[in-house]
Amino acid sequence: MKGNCRIIAGVSFVSDLIPAVASNSVDSDTIFANNEMSLRDIEIYGFDYDYTLAFYSSHLHTLIFNIAREILISNHRYPEDLRKYEYIPNFAVRGLHYDVQKGLLMKIDAFHYIQLGTVYRGLHPVSDDEVIALYEGSHVPLEIMSDFYGKSSQGHTMKQFMDIFSLPEMTLLSCVNDFFMTHNIDYEPVHLYKDVKEAIRDVHIKGAMYRTVEADIEKYICYGEQSHAVLKKLSELGKKMFLITNSPFDFVDKGMTYIVGKDWRDLFDVVIVHADKPGFFNDRRKPFRRVTDKGTLLWDRIHRLEKGKIYKQVNYHNIGSKVLYFGDHIYSDLADLTLKHGWRTGAIIPELREEIKIMNTEQYIHMMAWLQALTGLIEQMQVHRDPVSQAVVEEWIREREAMRSQTKDIFNSQFGSLFRTYHNPTYFSRRLSRFADIYMASISCLLNYDLQHTFFPRRTPLQHESPFGPEHSPAGGAVSLQLDWTHSN
Numbered sequence: 001m002k003g004n005c006r007i008i009a010g011v012s013f014v015s016d017l018i019p020a021v022a023s024n025s026v027d028s029d030t031i032f033a034n035n036e037m038s039l040r041d042i043e044i045y046g047f048d049y050d051y052t053l054a055f056y057s058s059h060l061h062t063l064i065f066n067i068a069r070e071i072l073i074s075n076h077r078y079p080e081d082l083r084k085y086e087y088i089p090n091f092a093v094r095g096l097h098y099d100v101q102k103g104l105l106m107k108i109d110a111f112h113y114i115q116l117g118t119v120y121r122g123l124h125p126v127s128d129d130e131v132i133a134l135y136e137g138s139h140v141p142l143e144i145m146s147d148f149y150g151k152s153s154q155g156h157t158m159k160q161f162m163d164i165f166s167l168p169e170m171t172l173l174s175c176v177n178d179f180f181m182t183h184n185i186d187y188e189p190v191h192l193y194k195d196v197k198e199a200i201r202d203v204h205i206k207g208a209m210y211r212t213v214e215a216d217i218e219k220y221i222c223y224g225e226q227s228h229a230v231l232k233k234l235s236e237l238g239k240k241m242f243l244i245t246n247s248p249f250d251f252v253d254k255g256m257t258y259i260v261g262k263d264w265r266d267l268f269d270v271v272i273v274h275a276d277k278p279g280f281f282n283d284r285r286k287p288f289r290r291v292t293d294k295g296t297l298l299w300d301r302i303h304r305l306e307k308g309k310i311y312k313q314v315n316y317h318n319i320g321s322k323v324l325y326f327g328d329h330i331y332s333d334l335a336d337l338t339l340k341h342g343w344r345t346g347a348i349i350p351e352l353r354e355e356i357k358i359m360n361t362e363q364y365i366h367m368m369a370w371l372q373a374l375t376g377l378i379e380q381m382q383v384h385r386d387p388v389s390q391a392v393v394e395e396w397i398r399e400r401e402a403m404r405s406q407t408k409d410i411f412n413s414q415f416g417s418l419f420r421t422y423h424n425p426t427y428f429s430r431r432l433s434r435f436a437d438i439y440m441a442s443i444s445c446l447l448n449y450d451l452q453h454t455f456f457p458r459r460t461p462l463q464h465e466s467p468f469g470p471e472h473s474p475a476g477g478a479v480s481l482q483l484d485w486t487h488s489n
């Protein structure tokens with residue numbers, strides 16, 4: 001059809017459009033803004049630890065998967081043959097929903113529609129027809145969606161996986177589902193979900209993961225230098241800093257010593273471990289408690305926070321405003337801060353680097369330009385009701401449908417991009433734009449800006465507004481070319 005269209009139109013749409021799009025290639029070190037925010041107004045910088053200051057190598061996901069798989073076998077008496085399943089990197093993406101009752105992993109868009117083609121039972125896709133039969137369409141009613149923090153609770157049968165740590169959890173769930181199905185074992189998906197959830201929780205709270213990482217820091221932690229440079233820069237400019245993490249002191253101490261050096265605590269005004277986020281940000285009842293270097297809890301009443309000391313389970317009220325807090329977990333780290341306390345928030349989304357790299361490829365740019373042009377053609381031409389025009393439009397619609405899987409597979413062949421379900425933003429994107437003032441691939445992106453910088457979101461037009469500015473030339477161009485063609489025929 002591409003050929004036909006070019007002949008009919010007499011212009012080479014896509015190649016005309018490519019230069020404009022290609023010159024807009026995105027730098028993955030950029031900080032992106034959802035909301036206008038000036039660093040001039042920020043006096044205090046707060047950080048989460050895991051996946052914000054400390055980045056982990058892919059070995060960590062294999063480690064979590066393996067320990068949890070062993071817990072299922074030894075503590076929950078799951079079949080030994082589960083050991084045949086190894087961790088599958090890049091099987092899942094963050095932000096997916098899991099239907100706890102039906103045992104299905106899927107991607108949902110900003111309007112609560114399931115993205116067809118991204119529903120998995122075990123390790124295999126479920127056909128669109130079956131999905132439509134199971135959900136009486138593809139819309140997920142609000143009553144069964146995950147709760148505010150993505151959790152599956154009473155009545156909410158969907159759980160949303162928002163944590164980077166949850167990639168091995170989703171993969172393990174899929175592997176065990178796959179095992180039971182391929183062996184025709186009758187099982188209760190709700191029990192399986194709870195067992196896997198418990199096993200993954202035990203990997204963290206029983207300390208096996210912490211011990212293994214501490215014993216081989218270099219294998220598991222990466223990107224240390226840049227986190228160090230950011231902290232140093234903020235410190236030299238006299239900014240106050242704090243660190244709030246759910247992880248235990250020893251683990252953070254070993255990691256930060258590796259990243260920053262043994263004097264790392266000098267950089268921070270306050271360090272809070274075992275914070276119990278997100279409850280941490282809401283619970284006013286839990287008072288500060290000091291922790292010694294050996295991790296022992298002290299009982300004396302705390303009247304003020306002292307620099308260089310470590311605290312546990314405090315609440316945010318003692319920290320003040322004019323704060324910018326960075327975290328990778330959109331709900332635990334950012335949601336309450338922005339909604340209830342008016343702190344500014346920065347989301348760390350490491351996946352951005354890979355996605356931007358793909359978006360900058362010629363293949364992707366070509367695909368998007370053609371998709372836009374095709375959509376414009378369909379939109380304009382659908383009014384022509386004669387059979388010949390209708391046949392052409394039908395053909396374009398089919399081609400646009402076919403392009404859906406290409407634009408998905410280029411990111412991840414199971415679930416596609418973290419940010420898009422075909423044309424719509426994902427549920428993840430919607431929550432991200434609500435809870436994060438700014439977002440970036442890693443904390444190191446801050447090195448590219450001075451601390452007077454103001455981040456401005458692009459003024460993308462609402463649907464009833466006309467587009468201004470160069471970023472809309474691709475779509476606008478496609479439509480105007482199309483209009484010329486319509487009028488000349």
Ligand SMILES: [Mg+2]
Nearest residue numbers: 048050051328
């Ligand atoms: Mg984190």
